[in-house]
C-alpha cells in the first residue's frame with residue numbers, strides 16, 4: 286500500500302515535514318508514502334503529476350488550504366472535498382457560460398474515489414486559475430455552481446488520478462472566505478496547523 290501525498294506548497298505541509306522528519310525537496314520518497322510538491326495552480330499540478338503519478342500508488346491525497354464561500358464554516362475547518370469542478374474551463378456565450386461538456390470536449394467535474402473512512406464534513410470544491418475577488422464573480426459562481434470552497438489545484442489532482450484509475454482524496458482547511466481580496470483577513474496559520482494535524486494522523490494511521 287503506497288500513498289502519494291500532493292500539495293501545492295511546502296508551507297502548507299510544514300508540520301507534516303517536521304513530524305515525519307522529511308528532507309527538503311519537492312519529491313520525497315519514503316517507505317509508506319511519497320510526497321510531491323507541485324507548485325501553485327492546475328498547470329504546475331498536472332505537469333508534476335504527469336511526471337510522478339504511476340500505478341505504484343494505491344491512493345493520491347491532495348492536501349491544501351482553500352477559500353470558503355459559506356461564512357457558516359469557521360476558518361480553520363478541515364473539509365473532505367468530495368467533488369471538484371474546473372470552473373473556468375469552457376466558453377462565454379454572451380452572459381451564458383458553456384462548460385467544456387456543453388462544448389462536447391469532455392468532462393469538467395470530478396469526484397474523490399476511496400473506500401477509506403475519512404470522517405470529515407463533505408464539501409463541493411471548484412478549481413480556479415484566478416482567485417475569486419469580486420462580488421460579481423462570487424455571485425456568478427454561486428449561481429452557476431453553488432460551491433463550498435475554491436482552490437487552484439483540486440480538480441487537476443482528481444483528473445490525473447482518474448486517468449490512471451487510482452483512488453484519490455482531497456482534504457482542505459479553510460484559510461479565508463472568498464471575498465474582495467483582503468489578505469489581512471486570511472487565517473493561514475491556524476488553517477495549516479489543523480490541516481497538518483489531520484494529515485499526520487491520517488497518513489500515520491495508514492502505515
Ligand SMILES: O=C(O)c1cccc(C(=O)CC[C@H]2O[C@@H](n3cnc4c(=O)[nH]cnc43)[C@H](O)[C@@H]2O)c1
Pocket residue numbers: 293294296297325326349350351352353413416417435436437438460461462463473
Ligand atoms: O502567505 C502565506 O503565508 C502562505 C502560506 C502558505 C500558503 C499560502 C498560499 O497562498 C497557498 C496558495 C494555495 O492556497 C489555495 N487557496 C487558499 N485560498 C484560496 C482561495 O480563496 N481561492 C483559491 N485558492 C485558494 C490555493 O489552492 C493555492 O494553491 C500562503
